[in-house]
Amino acid sequence: MFTLKCKIIIGDYKLFAVTDVKIKRSIYSFVDTATITLPASARLQSEATNAPKSVSTAATFKEGDKVEIWLGYDNNLQREFKGFVKRVNAATPCEIECEGYSWQLRGKNVLWSTEKGKTPKLKDLLATLVKETDITLSKNIPDMDVQQISAGNLSGTDVLDWIKDNLFLTVYFTENELYAGLAFIEQRDSTPVKYKIGVNVVKDDQLKFRKAEDAKIRVNAISFDKKNVAVKGVGGDPNGAIRTIFLPHNQTQEQVNQTAKSKANELRYTGVEGKMIGFLEPFALPGYRVILEDRNYGEREGTYLLESTEVRFGPGGGRRTCDIGVRIDNKTSKK
Numbered sequence: 001m002f003t004l005k006c007k008i009i010i011g012d013y014k015l016f017a018v019t020d021v022k023i024k025r026s027i028y029s030f031v032d033t034a035t036i037t038l039p040a041s042a043r044l045q046s047e048a049t050n051a052p053k054s055v056s057t058a059a060t061f062k063e064g065d066k067v068e069i070w071l072g073y074d075n076n077l078q079r080e081f082k083g084f085v086k087r088v089n090a091a092t093p094c095e096i097e098c099e100g101y102s103w104q105l106r107g108k109n110v111l112w113s114t115e116k117g118k119t120p121k122l123k124d125l126l127a128t129l130v131k132e133t134d135i136t137l138s139k140n141i142p143d144m145d146v147q148q149i150s151a152g153n154l155s156g157t158d159v160l161d162w163i164k165d166n167l168f169l170t171v172y173f174t175e176n177e178l179y180a181g182l183a184f185i186e187q188r189d190s191t192p193v194k195y196k197i198g199v200n201v202v203k204d205d206q207l208k209f210r211k212a213e214d215a216k217i218r219v220n221a222i223s224f225d226k227k228n229v230a231v232k233g234v235g236g237d238p239n240g241a242i243r244t245i246f247l248p249h250n251q252t253q254e255q256v257n258q259t260a261k262s263k264a265n266e267l268r269y270t271g272v273e274g275k276m277i278g279f280l281e282p283f284a285l286p287g288y289r290v291i292l293e294d295r296n297y298g299e300r301e302g303t304y305l306l307e308s309t310e311v312r313f314g315p316g317g318g319r320r321t322c323d324i325g326v327r328i329d330n331k332t333s334k335k
Helices: 122-130 156-166 253-267
Strands: 004-010 013-015 020-026 033-038 041-043 054-056 066-073 076-089 094-099 109-111 153-155 170-174 177-181 193-196 201-210 217-224 230-236 241-246 271-278 289-293 302-314 317-327
Touching: 004 076, 020 066, 033 066, 109 156, 122 156, 122 177, 153 156, 156 170, 217 253, 230 253, 241 253, 253 317, 271 302, 289 317
Parallel strands: 193 289, 217 241
Antiparallel strands: 004 013, 004 066, 020 033, 020 302, 033 094, 041 054, 066 076, 076 094, 109 153, 170 177, 201 271, 217 230, 271 317, 289 302, 302 317
């Protein structure tokens, strides 16, 4: 029999029981969040000398305290969240709001400037952004040009919003590692996570089946050249539902056309989409590849991109809600 356990580290203190934990992460958001609910007073374990054993939780923790949340079964705990205390709500019960490593960028001002005649690079911008923080950069960030953001100061999170809104890239954290790029390129190098309907899936009624031939999708792909003129390409069904994607700058017409066709094929597949609820195991994060197995409905099986997760933990149990996105094995996608 599996025993549900947790270890939560906040500042100098360790907690091994909580009222409730909720963690949200997504490849479409660079802000990871966690909420820890505790009794108004509690007995905490601390490595600090002369630390009181029974304390007021609201008075003990403060903004900026480092946070780690480990959850799992028996002695097999996985780190589900790493970040900082954002706010302590002094109520009964006490609620501690936490944020991932985007928190380190909120109070940081960035002045972006470039040498005259030199085209700035995305990697250079991000390297400037994360300087003097604990944030590292993903090795999969594309080597692409960007335009100058602003002549003045911006906060670090404003810069990330600018990248999303103007370069149309996916930006998110994996703990303290920052990624910016195309959503379907950055896929975890780890072994795919396997879910079996009826075995380790608690609830699957929000998974909706779709057929490739029924998916009428038109993809408009747009890039901008050095003169900021749009280069456009179209793929898929001319009369289908329109999806517009923006590509890195300075793509050729041939590259834009090919990307539009490839993206239409990715979005037009036989399989499922939607949410399913599993246990804390298998451990899975946004960006993971999910292998879905269904012995009753084989057409639902395939490898999918995990777009977001919501983890809940408390006396009632532990659950992971997975938002299943595009199918990425292409076995039954319509060409």
